Amino acid sequence: MNIGESGFGPGAAGPLIRKIRRFVHLSVQAEKALAALEGRRRAVAPHTRLIEQEQRYDHLSVLIQGSAIRYKLLPDGRRQVVNFVLPGDIIGLRGCVFEQAFYSVTTLEACVVSPLEPNEIQDFVGTHPSLGAAVFWVTALEHTRLTERLVTLRRRSAQHRVAYLLLDLHERLEWVGLAGNGVFVLPVTQELIADTIGLSLVHVSRTLRRLQTGGLVSLSRRAVHIRDIDELAHLADYRFATRTRANLGLLPRSLFEFGSEVI
Amino acid sequence: MNIGESGFGPGAAGPLIRKIRRFVHLSVQAEKALAALEGRRRAVAPHTRLIEQEQRYDHLSVLIQGSAIRYKLLPDGRRQVVNFVLPGDIIGLRGCVFEQAFYSVTTLEACVVSPLEPNEIQDFVGTHPSLGAAVFWVTALEHTRLTERLVTLRRRSAQHRVAYLLLDLHERLEWVGLAGNGVFVLPVTQELIADTIGLSLVHVSRTLRRLQTGGLVSLSRRAVHIRDIDELAHLADYRFATRTRANLGLLPRSLFEFGSEVI
DNA sequence: CGTCAGGTTGAGGATGATCAACGAATGTGG
DNA sequence: CCACATTCGTTGATCATCCTCAACCTGACG
Numbered sequence: 001m002n003i004g005e006s007g008f009g010p011g012a013a014g015p016l017i018r019k020i021r022r023f024v025h026l027s028v029q030a031e032k033a034l035a036a037l038e039g040r041r042r043a044v045a046p047h048t049r050l051i052e053q054e055q056r057y058d059h060l061s062v063l064i065q066g067s068a069i070r071y072k073l074l075p076d077g078r079r080q081v082v083n084f085v086l087p088g089d090i091i092g093l094r095g096c097v098f099e100q101a102f103y104s105v106t107t108l109e110a111c112v113v114s115p116l117e118p119n120e121i122q123d124f125v126g127t128h129p130s131l132g133a134a135v136f137w138v139t140a141l142e143h144t145r146l147t148e149r150l151v152t153l154r155r156r157s158a159q160h161r162v163a164y165l166l167l168d169l170h171e172r173l174e175w176v177g178l179a180g181n182g183v184f185v186l187p188v189t190q191e192l193i194a195d196t197i198g199l200s201l202v203h204v205s206r207t208l209r210r211l212q213t214g215g216l217v218s219l220s221r222r223a224v225h226i227r228d229i230d231e232l233a234h235l236a237d238y239r240f241a242t243r244t245r246a247n248l249g250l251l252p253r254s255l256f257e258f259g260s261e262v263i
Numbered sequence: 264m265n266i267g268e269s270g271f272g273p274g275a276a277g278p279l280i281r282k283i284r285r286f287v288h289l290s291v292q293a294e295k296a297l298a299a300l301e302g303r304r305r306a307v308a309p310h311t312r313l314i315e316q317e318q319r320y321d322h323l324s325v326l327i328q329g330s331a332i333r334y335k336l337l338p339d340g341r342r343q344v345v346n347f348v349l350p351g352d353i354i355g356l357r358g359c360v361f362e363q364a365f366y367s368v369t370t371l372e373a374c375v376v377s378p379l380e381p382n383e384i385q386d387f388v389g390t391h392p393s394l395g396a397a398v399f400w401v402t403a404l405e406h407t408r409l410t411e412r413l414v415t416l417r418r419r420s421a422q423h424r425v426a427y428l429l430l431d432l433h434e435r436l437e438w439v440g441l442a443g444n445g446v447f448v449l450p451v452t453q454e455l456i457a458d459t460i461g462l463s464l465v466h467v468s469r470t471l472r473r474l475q476t477g478g479l480v481s482l483s484r485r486a487v488h489i490r491d492i493d494e495l496a497h498l499a500d501y502r503f504a505t506r507t508r509a510n511l512g513l514l515p516r517s518l519f520e521f522g523s524e525v526i
Numbered sequence: 527c528g529t530c531a532g533g534t535t536g537a538g539g540a541t542g543a544t545c546a547a548c549g550a551a552t553g554t555g556g
Numbered sequence: 557c558c559a560c561a562t563t564c565g566t567t568g569a570t571c572a573t574c575c576t577c578a579a580c581c582t583g584a585c586g
Contacts, residue, residue, distance in 0.1 A: 094403060143402070150413050155461045157573080190532075202574090209533095465567090472567090
């Protein structure tokens with residue numbers, strides 16, 4: 001059933017499959033279809049804008065390798081990062097529902113994506129209805145995380161926020177095998193962190209410094225090392241999403257059956 | 264095609280239909296099914312907890328009349344309101360996807376809901392696949408608004424935040440015909456506002472006072488009157504969601520066709 | 527060796543939190 | 557209809573967090 005586990009090379013299990021597998025049991029059939037999708041690879045240069053806010057767009061793809069951000073430029077010129085796009089995330093899905101983009105998407109580094117032509121998705125999901133279900137599920141997961149962030153980041157101190165973001169990134173990268181034991185590689189700058197959690201660059205710097213001298217984390221140029229995940233999680237009141245178990249039993253079969261192995 | 268427009272009495276077009284109609288064109292078929300759903304009415308007493316955070320749940324319903332909040336109690340005892348539940352909103356939808364609730368839902372006043380048995384939804388959406396599409400669309404809309412709030416509320420002053428919340432509520436109520444010209448009825452207390460936008464009660468009080476003495480808004484016990492919507496919107500940098508037009512053309516027909524009148 | 531992006535550190539100031547007390551409105555029971 | 561309780565709102569004073577401005581440092585890279 002596993003076509004390959006190590007890395008995301010062609011023919012290996014892609015990050016989207018890995019992520020979904022983490023929570024729901026995929027049928028062989030569904031995995032095959034997804035693998036076919038993730039098999040396509042297109043390189044994207046660093047700092048390329050994939051989607052532009054306020055614009056019509058039809059770019060739809062799965063991020064396979066690298067990282068990107070969804071962000072919005074506010075009228076006063078400041079930038080607010082909505083969230084990080086990590087391998088296994090779908091880019092431009094909301095474009096299926098709304099005409100205009102609400103925010104821009106830009107790659108942070110050299111990336112690999114699996115593109116999907118807009119009209120193609122009709123046949124694709126039409127042939128494999130279970131994939132529509134998977135997409136729905138992924139959407140729900142993202143919504144949940146967004147809410148959690150909304151709740152958690154408000155009214156909490158700078159330390160809380162920074163810690164939370166690091167743990168959030170770590171967990172999401174861990175889902176797709178790109179993080180473990182507190183270590184992950186990501187080109188996060190302090191400015192990026194600031195724009196994400198809504199603090200000034202300066203204050204993020206100070207906060208990180210305190211966390212680092214406290215021995216809790218260490219950041220290098222492009223890697224993050226959380227020395228003691230549990231302690232940091234305690235500090236940030238971070239709940240790992242292991243409890244985010246799927247409960248697809250209640251869902252209409254027409255939308256949510258995964259081949260023969262209904263969850 | 265319109266079964267009735269005034270109020271939400273039995274037989275009239277319910278708030279969910281009205282909301283959806285606002286953005287996508289519903290087929291007669293789909294509207295009938297929705298009307299049947301919204302036809303059921305169950306009264307709920309004020310301050311009744313419909314869903315409890317961290318609990319398994321299967322409560323699924325559409326709010327017809329009244330108001331509620333989705334909130335979360337943080338470990339330190341504070342309450343964070345995720346958002347208001349207004350007529351036309353679906354309660355407990357995420358319970359279809361996840362086993363545990365991420366937050367609680369409590370009525371703010373006497374409410375009327377249209378309940379849906381969890382196993383019943385299978386037949387319901389199974390018989391009318393277009394309703395699954397409608398649900399998907401509503402979900403996307405909510406997700407979008409959540410993101411907007413995340414982006415807008417961070418890094419903005421107390422005035423911005425308060426103004427934003429009032430405009431948000433007004434617009435959503437206006438979708439279902441419960442607000443207009445800046446006036447709507449809702450039992451919002453200042454504590455509720457504070458817990459929603461992440462400010463202290465005291466500071467909300469001061470901010471509201473300034474807005475009121477400035478003649479921009481006026482709050483009575485249970486009604487809100489925005490004197491000059493445009494000016495307040497300008498102050499809060501609020502964008503009305505008229506541009507939130509649906510773009511279902513890209514979607515797989517299997518999920519998203521609304522009867523014969525595909526959008 | 528200069529440039530530039532990214533990071534560090536200091537000083538002063540503003541926004542909003544907290545504590546506290548008081549006032550107003552609503553509801554309840556007699 | 558009144559007295560009381562309770563919830564909701566107002567206002568003042570003090571304090572902490574975080575922002576802004578500003579200067580300087582560091583490493584990468586041409």
